[in-house]
Amino acid sequence: MKVSMEVNGRAVSGDIEGRTLLVDFLREGLHLTGTHVGCDTSQCGACTVHVDGAQVKACTIFAAEAEGAKITTIEGVAAPDGTLSTVQQAFQDYHGLQCGFCTPGMVMAATSLLKDNPKPTEAEIRHHLDGNICRCTGYHNIIKAIMAASGQEMPALAAE
Amino acid sequence: MYAFEIERPTTLDAAKAAIADGGQALSGGQTLIPTLKARLADPEKLVSLHNIPELKGISTDGDGRICIKGATVHRAVADGASGYPALASLAARIGDPAVRTRGTIGGSLANNDPSACYPAGVLASGAVIVTDRREIAADDYFLGMFDTALDEGEIIIEVKFPVPQVACYEKFIQPASRFPLVAVFVAKFADGVRVAITGASGEGVFRWTAAEEALSANFTPEALDGIAMDSSPMIADLHGDKAYRAHLCSVMAKRAVKNAK
Numbered sequence: 087m088k089v090s091m092e093v094n095g096r097a098v099s100g101d102i103e104g105r106t107l108l109v110d111f112l113r114e115g116l117h118l119t120g121t122h123v124g125c126d127t128s129q130c131g132a133c134t135v136h137v138d139g140a141q142v143k144a145c146t147i148f149a150a151e152a153e154g155a156k157i158t159t160i161e162g163v164a165a166p167d168g169t170l171s172t173v174q175q176a177f178q179d180y181h182g183l184q185c186g187f188c189t190p191g192m193v194m195a196a197t198s199l200l201k202d203n204p205k206p207t208e209a210e211i212r213h214h215l216d217g218n219i220c221r222c223t224g225y226h227n228i229i230k231a232i233m234a235a236s237g238q239e240m241p242a243l244a245a246e
Numbered sequence: 247m248y249a250f251e252i253e254r255p256t257t258l259d260a261a262k263a264a265i266a267d268g269g270q271a272l273s274g275g276q277t278l279i280p281t282l283k284a285r286l287a288d289p290e291k292l293v294s295l296h297n298i299p300e301l302k303g304i305s306t307d308g309d310g311r312i313c314i315k316g317a318t319v320h321r322a323v324a325d326g327a328s329g330y331p332a333l334a335s336l337a338a339r340i341g342d343p344a345v346r347t348r349g350t351i352g353g354s355l356a357n358n359d360p361s362a363c364y365p366a367g368v369l370a371s372g373a374v375i376v377t378d379r380r381e382i383a384a385d386d387y388f389l390g391m392f393d394t395a396l397d398e399g400e401i402i403i404e405v406k407f408p409v410p411q412v413a414c415y416e417k418f419i420q421p422a423s424r425f426p427l428v429a430v431f432v433a434k435f436a437d438g439v440r441v442a443i444t445g446a447s448g449e450g451v452f453r454w455t456a457a458e459e460a461l462s463a464n465f466t467p468e469a470l471d472g473i474a475m476d477s478s479p480m481i482a483d484l485h486g487d488k489a490y491r492a493h494l495c496s497v498m499a500k501r502a503v504k505n506a507k
């Protein structure tokens with residue numbers, strides 16, 4: 087079947103099967119490999135993208151269900167000239183990543199949090215990241231980065 | 247995954263016809279897609295309920311009940327069910343933000359996972375499940391693990407919740423799955439208290455009638471002192487044995503009574 091959608095502001099279409107996941111359409115159909123597949127079992131959030139502005143696990147939605155939708159992936163977050171978004175820059179500045187595998191999902195989740203809640207508390211950030219797993223950082227620097235991206239003083243985090 | 251087709255009807259009638267023609271409902275896909283990936287289901291056709299305006303939204307009916315359409319996502323209930331704060335709070339704690347963006351009340355109730363959140367809210371509220379064929383009282387709906395009163399192809403259209411005087415949902419989270427290890431929903435109505443427990447029993451959600459009687463007489467956490475929970479039907483797994491889950495039922499019920507509002 088045919089599917090059409092807007093990805094990072096660009097109209098795209100492709101031939102898919104009913105069972106094609108959105109993440110496979112993005113990665114294999116459009117070669118947008120920034121969206122990662124960590125678990126493929128809906129647990130890790132590495133595949134997080136925005137569908138019509140809302141945070142979705144791209145491994146847990148079919149491409150056919152995104153017909154007509156506006157999708158934003160990690161490739162669509164920086165400015166066209168390559169300037170990083172506030173959240174991306176904060177991840178760099180505060181060492182919010184090590185291997186970087188979880189980072190696309192973390193940035194998409196954090197961006198969606200700050201859109202709804204521009205000044206979250208540390209607890210709200212942690213609650214929002216419930217579905218995003220990082221095997222490297224221990225999360226502290228991710229929390230710091232998101233705090234900084236929201237323009238807030240960094241909290242005195244436990245176990246630093 | 248085995249191969250299948252997807253249809254995306256925009257009216258309930260078209261969805262009913264496609265399901266009657268052998269299709270399976272696809273709502274948020276937050277349970278069904280993992281199931282398909284594990285090849286535990288082999289449908290020929292999925293019928294998405296996501297684009298049907300008649301199946302979305304929250305309203306209040308003439309009896310003051312909060313009515314939630316079957317394909318309303320958890321996030322919309324978290325944000326929109328302000329007339330029933332304990333229910334909104336339940337929805338706000340299901341899974342994670344991405345699960346709440348897609349997952350729906352109808353999908354959760356049709357699936358009836360023995361650890362799911364909504365079954366506890368529905369049973370403790372004495373809600374009514376409206377399908378394309380009939381109305382089913384919560385007390386008649388949950389028939390055991392992954393089993394419900396729904397017939398083949400029957401579609402959940404709406405769930406109607408009577409609003410209690412005070413209520414609370416206390417969830418002891420299993421941090422890896424984010425489902426409850428044990429969770430208790432307590433609802434106090436003018437004519438008595440209802441207590442529903444999820445995550446604990448291998449038979450799925452159930453009412454704790456001994457606690458209901460004690461709390462109807464005296465709505466305090468202390469009223470539950472000395473009321474034993476039979477541990478024999480409890481789930482035992484690597485996260486907790488039967489005695490641990492039975493103990494949690496009492497602890498979470500007391501917290502729910504203390505925090506009910």
Ligand SMILES: Cc1cc2nc3c(=O)[nH]c(=O)nc-3n(C[C@H](O)[C@H](O)[C@H](O)COP(=O)(O)OP(=O)(O)OC[C@H]3O[C@@H](n4cnc5c(N)ncnc54)[C@H](O)[C@@H]3O)c2cc1C
Binds near residue numbers: 342345350
């Ligand atoms: C990481 C993760 C964490 C989760 N944590 C929790 C949690 O803490 N608590 C919790 O309760 N749940 C949790 N869930 C499950 C989640 O709430 C699902 O959204 C829900 O169980 C199923 O709803 P759905 O809309 O996604 O249904 P789907 O997956 O689309 O469908 C599930 C089943 O219901 C049928 N169905 C769907 N809609 C209808 C309808 N209207 N009428 C009849 N049949 C229908 C389908 O055919 C299918 O058999 C979690 C899921 C994930 C992936």
Ligand code: FES
Binds near residue numbers: 123132
């Ligand atoms: S790859 Fe989608 S949640 Fe892990």
Ligand code: FES
Binds near residue numbers: 189
């Ligand atoms: S930086 Fe390696 S998984 Fe998060």
